[in-house]
Amino acid sequence: MKHSNYLLGIILLFTVVSCAKQGTPMGGPKDEDPPKLLSINPSNESTNVKPSIIELEFDEYVKAETPNKQIIITPRINKDEMEVTTNKNRVIINLNQELEDSTTYVFNFQKSIKDITENNIPDNLKLVFSTGPNIDSLSFSGNVSYILPQKQKNITDVLVGLYAENDTTNVLTATPYYIGQTDSIGNFNLSNIKAGNYRAYAWHDQNNSLKAEEKQEEYGFISDTISISENVTDAKLYLSKADLSAFKINRASASGQNFDIYLSKYPTDIIIDHQDINKSLFYRQNEKTIRLYHTSIINDSTAVKLMLRDSVGFKLDTIVYAKFEESDRKNEKLETTVKAKRNFLKEIEAEIKFNKPINNVNYDSLYIKYDSASYIPIKPEMLSFKDSLDRTLISIAVNVPDSLKQEEYTLYAMDSTFQDIEGEFNTTKIENLFRKLDPETLAEEIKITVNTENLPIIVQIIDKKDEVVAEQYLTETNVAIFKNLEAATYYIRAILDLNKNRRWDTSNMNENRQAEPIYYLENKESDNPKDTIIRGGWSLDVTIDPQKIPGIPKIKENIMK
Incomplete structure (x- = not known):
């Protein structure tokens, strides 16, 4: 009897353990099958429906990841009001808003729905329905490419959108009325469009905001309004960065003995109009900041006219009253950066960029060495400022005679070769090696x-x-x-x-x-x-x-x- 009870206890124990361990078995083949859609309400391509809730049922448990961003809905609705929940194998979308009359809606779910085991995504999951009696069937297709080559071979995260002709928003201010995504080579096809007049845009949606960020993201547009009364094909859009934000002076103030002007954007063209320019008034540009130097005005101000242009062509013509104050602040050190073609055939070419305007050059310590005891002196006519107003960039061009057979040459500038307008010298010598090419x-x-x-x-x-x-x-x-x-x-x-x-x-x-x-x-x-x-x-x-x-x-x- 005791043996029977003992055996019964062991059997019960194994049964409990076995039940407790029920679930996904360890090992076995990886689940590579995407969830299959069993039903959807309203049904695809249904008409005369105006749902407040959309329900999808799959053949396995699923999850929704950032659905309010991932799901592309056209024409646009307020997705901030939309609520998406999951319950085992069901996805429930509560729209929380009234849909437009006689309008075809397209829900493109993209990568928003995945199974819970391997993150498999349903293939081409899309829902089309109409609140009126007809399904809009017009399309807009074409290709998008970048004007400047990208490091990535494939095009990713590029969207195309249509805005109604009378819409006061655009790709920089709001999501479009119709929206779609390109494939890896830039081809796109927006379907189920209502006949009408539209403006077309494309953009790289890196932050998934469904509109372009003009300071960070490339975008493009078609100049003319597009009349869609039949399928439109072969549209072409090009992407490039174009910052249309205001071009202005954010602030201007004295900085030590100098005067700094802080701009909202990088200026591509700078003209400074003043009677002392390059005599006792000098400037340097550092990204979005222009610094003015004056060698004679102390504790006084002067009117300086600025004529600036940014990358999109916006102009800024203004006058600033620059004040140059006496200061105990230590002068900034003079620093140099050399940019050069390392190989040459007949002429050594180089550019020396300075962090401050240059006033004097000691030519005795500036030359081209080609062996331990021989050199080519660099003379004033071999130097030039690339921009006559900008004294921070010097170009050097030195002809090497054919009679010299050496293969290697060195641009050499000793410390104290260059002096800036504040009297500071370069403290680091310059040595740049060049190689003469065989024709x-x-x-x-x-x-x-x-x-x-x-x-x-x-x-x-x-x-x-x-x-x-x-x-x-x-x-x-x-x-x-x-x-x-x-x-x-x-x-x-x-x-x-x-x-x-x-x-x-x-x-x-x-x-x-x-x-x-x-x-x-x-x-x-x-x-x-x-x-x-x-x-x-x-x-x-x-x-x-x-x-x-x-x-x-x-x-x-x-x-x-």
């Missing part, structure tokens, strides 16, 4: 024809570090010829300089102005189509073709003037 290792000639009649054109050859190694500014021809390029892999591009300011300019949506076009030499059959390989001894004759302009092809006749 036989260089490409003989690269002839580049830009297939456009628009002039002027900036033609650039850019290395893999995104540095311009050669550039030509074409004003009378569309053909650029480069000689003696080093063997390497480059980007070759052409910029249409529409405003003739010798640089690329981004868009200005407020002025309905597109960014200046950039055309790249491309090999469509290559894995890296923008790469151009140049080898020593080569001669190339290539043509850069224009890229598609932003907008809708005119032959579609769906652009409203």
